[in-house]
Amino acid sequence: MNERKARPAGLFIGLAVAIIFLAFAIMLWIRGPHLGWSAEQRIIVELAVLSGFLVSMLLIKYLELVITWVASLGVMMKTRHYDANASKAPSATGTAATAAMTISRHEALRDALRDRHGWRWRYRERWILITGTEQLVNCLSPTLVSTSFALTTEAVLLYVSDKLSATDKDWLSQIRRLRRRRPIDSVVALTSDTESDPTLLAPESLAQRLTRIGRALRWAAPVYLLDLSPLESDAPAPDEAIGLTWAGTRIQTNGIKASLSALAMNLADAGVVRLGIDPAQRSAAAISQHIVRMQGALSARICQTAASQFWRHAVHGMLFAPIDAAAMVPHVAPVRTQHAKLWQLVASHCRKVHGRRVGFSMSSATAWLVTGALFVWILGMNLSGLHNRATIRSAEAALEQSRQASDRTEQMLALNNLGREIDTLEVREQQGAPWSTRFGVNRDGAILNAMWPGYVSAAQAFLMTPVRHALEAKLMHLASLSDAEIADKGNVQADAAHDTLETYLMLANPARAKTAFLKDQLMDTEEPVRPNHSELSPGAWADLRSQTLAFMAAHLGTSRGGVSLTAPVDQSLVASTRQTIVSVRGIQNSTDALYEKILDDARAKYPPVTLTSLLGDTTSHGLFTTSETVPGVFTRAAFEERISRAIDDASARQNVTGDWVLSDTKGNEANASALKAELRQRYFDDYARAWENFLNSLRWQPAPSLTGTVDQLLLLGDPQRSPMVALMNAINYQASAGVTSQSLAAGLLDRAQQLVGHDKDPSKREQTTVVPLASAFGPILRLTGSDLVGAGNGASALHAAGGSDLSLSRYLERVTAMRLKLQQMVSAPDPDAMSRVAAQAVLQGKTSEIADSRDYASRVAASLGGQWAGFGAVLQAPLDQAWQVVVQPAAASLNDIWRDAVVVKWNKAFGGRYPFADSDNDASLPEMARFMRPDSGVIAQFVATQLAGVVERQGDRWVAAQGPNQGGLALNPEFVNGLNRLTWAANVLFPSGDAHVRFDLRGVPTPGITDVRFVLSDRDFHYFNQKEEWMPFEWPGQTLENVTHVEWQTAQGGLRSALDARGRFGLIRLLERAQVEQQDSARYVLTWTPDQAAGTPLRVQMRSEAGAGPLEVLQLRHFALPARIFTAGSMKPATATRAASERAPHTGAQ
Template identity: 70%
Template sequence: MNKQKVRPAGLFIGLAVTMIFLALSITFWIRGSRFGWSTEVRIIVELLLLSAFLICILLVKYLELAIQQVASLRVTRWVLRYDTRARNTSSNDGTMNTLDVTIAKHGTLRQLLRDRHGWRWRYRDRWILITGNEQLVERLSPALTSVGFALTPEAVLLYIPSKVDAEDQDSLTKIRRLRRRPVDAVVALTGDAVTTAPLIPPHELAQTLSRIGRALRWAAPVYLLDVAPLDDVGREAHEAVGLMWTRERIHAGDVGASLSALSNTLADAGVARLSTHPTQRTAAALSQHIARIHDALTSLLSETAASQQWRHAVHGVLFAPLASEPTAPAAPASDTASVASRAPHPTLPHQTLWQTVARHSRKVHGRRVGLSLSSIAAWFATSATIVWIIGVNLSGFHNRATLSSAAEALAHWHRAPDRTQQMLALNGLGRHMDTLEVRERNGAPWSTRFGLNRDGAILDAMWPVYVGAAQTFLMTPVRHALEGRLMRLASLSDAEIADGGNMQADAAHNTLEAYLMLATPSRVNANFLTPHLINTAQPVRPNRSELSPGTWADLSAQTITFLASHLSTERGGLSLAMPADRALVASTRQTIISVRGIQNSTDALYEKIIDDAQAKYPPVSLTSLLGDTTSHGLFTTAQTLPGVYTRAAFEERIARAIDAAGAAQDVTGDWVLSDAQRAKSSPSDLKAKLRQRYFDDFARAWETFLNSLHWQSAPTLTGTVDQLLLLGDPQRSPMVALMNAIHYQASTGISSQSLAAGLLDKAQQLVGNDKDPATREPTTVVPLGGRFGPILRLTGSPLVSTANSAGAPPPASAADLSLARYLERVTAMRLKLQQMVSAPDPDAMSRVAAQAVLQGKTSEIADSRDYASRVAASLGGQWAGFGAVLQAPLDQAWQVVVQPAAASLNDIWHSAIVADWNTTLGSRYPFTDSDNDASLPEMARFMHPDGGVIAQFVATQLAGVIERQGDRWVPTQGQHHGGLALDSEFLSGLNRLTRVANVLFPSGDARVRFDLRGVPTPGITDVRIVLSDKDFHYFNQKEEWVPFEWPGQAIENVTRVEWQTAHGGLRAALDAQGRFGLIRLLERAQREPHDSARYLLTWAPDQATDTPLRVQMRSESGAGPLEVVELRHFVLPARIFAAGTVTPRVATPAKSPRAPRSEVE
């Protein structure tokens, strides 16, 4: 009998009632004040709700009894329906196909359970899913494999084969949809058939369980069932035998020990039964079976529980004895409904086993696989309820604190005894209101929301108090101060105000504007008003105030800032505005008008004209500007030109709009002086200002656009030739098309008469009829001729002469510069490059051409680059970016030519100089750590500053790149080596060798002259230094300089230091052999320069006594022999030019196409 009660229903109903009454209680307590309830009334309501809640909790028990009564009625109905269905089923012999059985069995199961248990049919019984070999399952429960389910008194048995296919997946999906918790336990058979074969592999079992878990989205507790084939099975075979546990984690050792104990227990029970009933051999046979499969079953249990595919909680292993041969055939599949419904509790084999699993499964629980909509909804609802309850309580506390602080701020103002406290109270009131306004504008903190926020109501309550306080304490003295200034201004004459210049007139205008803002909230500009109110120095600090002047000024500034930002605020029909003295305002206006007149809003009118035209004329790209000609592969830009700054826009719309604005004179007056009469201005003046503003912005927009152009590099010689071919073609060149477009756009704003007059003037200049251009009447000025003049001059446009009213000729430096000659230079460069491309060895030919330039010789390549540079320079800084595009093609052509030459020079340098250097000197001292000294003649052959190999190479091969200035080699200032960069190591190494060579080889042979002088040292009584053929001996007498010459004339070159201390005998150390012995000795010394010629040398030969040896050295040139020490570990640079040295040009930064408004005034 099923002993599960309906207590969960009562529990759920009780929780729902609790939540409902808790929500009602909180709502009535918080919102009761809106209904006019006092605190006592709300307490009574809360007590009534509590009473109703207790009554409902008591009625939950009776509701539970009613549910049980309904369930018993459903059982009675099920019995009646069962009898009817049983009679009808016995008369039907029809068969059902597999698909019909699959579809019908879950519906039949649902109907059977509803008939048995009513609306609680899903959870009254435990649902057990059995999986394993079909033959074994059929032996355990004959109808289970054919029907798919079977009913027992306490469990619903379901079957899924171990090999889960698509049909089984559908069955598992239908099972999952029947219950929120699909199954309560999974029983997995461990064998493949009724044989003595070993158990199924653990990974197969784990895969089966994993597929079932994913299909059901639920990992139920797993019980392993081992079927023991026995020859003779008695009645006691239906007893439940096995091990069960509630822990999720198991250990192989514990399982093995438990199985051994179970086997021993069964053995004892089997012996006891055999002694009384010889036929009851099941227990003994099971003991023997468990002992035989002990190790395999232990391994299966542990590996299944620890599977990485899907971790299942294994909670037991059971054993079911079964006869070796089947005794009855299985029920046919056509008995889908009849087999399961022949009796309310049909008798099944091993019923005790299923009851044991069902009861134990109540102690353990499964877990959800993946996400479930119901779980998400439940957790979300629970979390939302908890968050709402916490938020409501937290919001209540915070809003109560806000109310308390607001009340305290208001009370502080009302209790303020003097002006100091009033200032503090008003500042605190403003800060509190500012906080509330920020929260109202940007959103209150989450901790103050949840329906309880009262920031708006608090502001409405504080605003009237603040308005009265601000007008009394702050605005009145400020207003009086401004009125005093205006009165003093009105008392001055116009001449006195004019003597102060524009500054005094502007100050008067600003004071009047600030005064009017106090009376006109709609005109308030807080950024303008705040500094003017602060400058009034009101309210004045009391003499005996406890605040320092700095603190008072800071508080006053804060309070005035808040006041200025709230002058335009209105709450409940109440604002801070105060009436102005109209007579004072009128007299002040008249005074200002008589001095400076009225400013009109020309800027606003211009902006309106441009904004209206922008929608009609979209931005113009480079592609649309060039028309049928393409600049692809030559130059490009990502920017566009505003469409309003084109000739079409001006002629079609802008010109007519400017004329209409001039005719209407639609210019509004300054609102500060709005009562004064409008200033009289002629239409022509307004039109001239608007046109000038437009043409300035027009030129600026084109400057920005053209300066944004950049050349698209082609790193190869062939690509450069193709680019120059297209660029130099007068018919297809995009540069020609661009120049034509610029010429067309630059003629914007001139009439055909003015252009004809310009052409006539130029013709007269050419034939010489115009003797005195200065006496000629000026022609019509071209609006854009001055700004576009440098570009138009290249095209030979007559607009340049038309734009020049004085008829002055173009600059002499630009007389020979034109676009046509520029294209000729491009074509000449292209032909030169084509010769190189067509040559058998293009690199060799380009190398010869580049080396001629690098050696300082003239060439057509250099002349073309110079011409392009002059063309770019003639455009000036205004068109620097566009000039860079004109110069870039020829620079690029030079770069592709010079790169092979640079590589060739690097190779020649390495093979002719570096390799020989490394062979002759690189492996000898001082260039490396070696006992072999370098040959001084060989060093002279390389390093001599005049006739050395290195100096001759630089002078002959790099004459156009490097020049000698004194004792230093520096890059030349010309541009013939553009695109190349000298390796910094090469230049520094060359200067290093030159500096050493000037000291070491002053007249060809190696000779360095220097002097030594002893230095008195405590503890040292005698010092002797042996240098080749001369000695230096110092024994604490008067110091004197001793001359030396290195390397000297002695055949045996020995360098040695000897010294004698006060407490010891003569010692010798620091021996060195060879001509570089002195250099080795100097290398080991600590060198400290005293000036440009004297150095202090310090040796520490005896580390034990720590007594140094000191000698002064004086050189004739440079550092003397110390210069040679600089050659230690010197490595001759392997290259002259660095790779990847092309430096792109940077165009002039783009400027705004709009001019500042001050330019129009």
């Protein structure tokens, strides 16, 4: 029944342990990244948790036993409570006496044994604990109850009552302290059928008593049951040991019964013999009868005691002893010696069996831990031995493979494998070997030392020698070239030679080797070359070669066991190569290296300066921004705190050395002052360049709305909150780097003397130190009115700055004026109308405050020059943006006016009419004159009145006006091109206001044509192969018919007529059908082929007075007036293309 209960308890314990470990593992996996653990570390921790879980699962059975023991404590506590109440003395005096008695008997026992056996008194004799009622104990040893111990020749007898009172427990604790390793050797439990309380004979009661004794002693000793049989006889019983003993722990009822039966038979036989000798010797026969009578009860008592539910006791004997029936009455008698055989039997048998610990024991736990540690260590040594043996064999195989390699492919594979083995061992040496290879037998260091000479030998033969020969071949080729041939290829050839020489020297001087550089250079040598019939593909060979050369470059100069990987060099070749490189490019001044070192030492102390950190409490959000930064070393704080002192120290040491590749010795000492000046000049050049890049990277953040622009201008123009003011102040501060207080004070004094007119003699003036950054920051410093400009550039620069009207304060005033103007527009009832009026005034060429402000901003930006163009654009952008938000409504309004006033009427007058469309209806020449007259036409007047500031006329061509007021408009290129087409045509068609074009015609002789007659309006042109003469014509003519046609006659045929056209544009229609060939600037040849079958052309020559004469009208064919003046998109002004002005030959219809 108990076993069936144990299984669910173990199951529940296992589930609980699994849940706890699972939750703990999940928590560690999630929290690992927050604790800085890598993936490998988390896996190791999880494996450790898994190992702990497996160990816990193995210990669940023991944990179950502990829990069962804890559960049984409840029963034990109740028993102890009962015993404590039963053993309470009637008074405090009795309790004190009991305690004193316990102490005295403990000391008495110790003293007696010490006197008897000396310092080895604890384990010289067997200690036997007797438990039972006082009556039964008195029958065996009358003084044992009073003294609690008795010394015999065979053993030490200890007594504890069957009640196990508090005094008995204290006595047991004293015994445990006297003999810690093995408190007692056996327990003898007394039983008898004469017990007044039958419950004392119950196996459960006996087992409970033994359990309590074992817990008190923390030791479960072998148990012997001693049954006392009353004997009514006056003769004393003989001193003999009667009973059964066994060494095994498994007890079977049938076996016990059989043994008891055999014992009873033996005793019966012995009793008969003794009775025949002496009738008073009845003890053997009486015990035999007692065993036979109590055989079942005795066997049951033994088995049930051994298999009790309280504790499984190791019962190893059932003994019997006769006692006098009269002795059952309490009395005081001396110790009887007739039971010496009995104690001797118990003492001798308990040497064959052993007890066990009860509960936790530090010694047992320590022993188990030591045993477990030894087991783990032995297992680890075996595992480590296996791993290290595998490592040794792998290393031996790699070395043997490198020795046995016959061709280059095998050598490459063997060398790469050997390098991997060495790399693995080096990683173990640096980061620690795996746990499986430790445990005292790790030999990684010895293996590495043994492998290294083999690798060096293989690498020297297969890698180092071919690479060295390839480098020497390159250097020899360089030495064979002349300086002129090398110089023709620029610095590339010299730099390549320098790198090759540096690589060559690194092979002999590994202390200067740089792994990354060396690997790249070794790869460029293309050695070792892949064999033609190699089993490796070119890609695999290249990858293998890269790995092998990289390993060699990383281990160049490594020494193990006195063997290192180096290569000898040809000193004569090195010398000649150095001379060649030096003669081509010269010895590079190592001031560069010193300068870079100064900056590198200071760079970590000064972080990059951002726009936010530069402005401090002032924010530029919404105005301008940049993602660039200024290196922290190029600030005034860095220069004054570190850079200046570093330059002084470097120049004082004068330890500038040459390039080690080109020279083995140090260079000549440089002059300290010259070196200092050179370093400072280079620093300030880079300083100015860094600030130039930063300020030119600033970008204005546009606000397309009028209100947003007003808010931007309000913040920009506020002297107290403007980020531009804060930025200028920061620039002034940073630009003063390198200016000493003495030089600045002297400059201020000199300026004051100039202003008051004192000390006019320049030779008597104190010469001030030049400000290092005055030239670079001069344009910006002049805007801010900084004194650094005068201190750095003298009186002329100061006068130039003072004589100019450009300054930051006036710029801010212009910004404020523009902002006030825009605020008026915003607060007006119709902001769009007001902004349109203001913009139109500017577009019409009138002066205004807006135009002046934009002009001032552009001059401020231009004053900064090209060096600060990006920063100047930021200064100009706010006012340009303000103009843009004002001019956009005006542009839309002008587009509407143009469309309504001109385009609509134009389309109404000329829509669907020739020459603007393919139609039989001709356009009205008076209407065309009204629109197209160069000076008084509708279009010319509109442009003059509405677009005076947008486009301007240059001769007979319209172009976009150049000026600051067009920056916010995108002029439609088609509009300008259309104006030019109309203007060029109008200049020819309407020279005096009305349509009047004069031109001349002259016949051209044509084979096969005998007569040609042209009827043009009211005049005829007749040509019949006579002398060519010019005939004048006018267009349009005065006749009302306006009939135009051509008549001709050939040598083989009669008169023919074709190309008829009517109306005022009949001539233009005829010209449109001709093929035009320009001969010069005034003459054109017109060719018609009316009879396509005959293929005979009709040709005539035309000469115009102005332009192309009537041919100019053809420019108006399919012409459409642009509907918009301005377009959306780019704010860059459009320019008229010149393509339209080119007088290309006009091509008529074939």
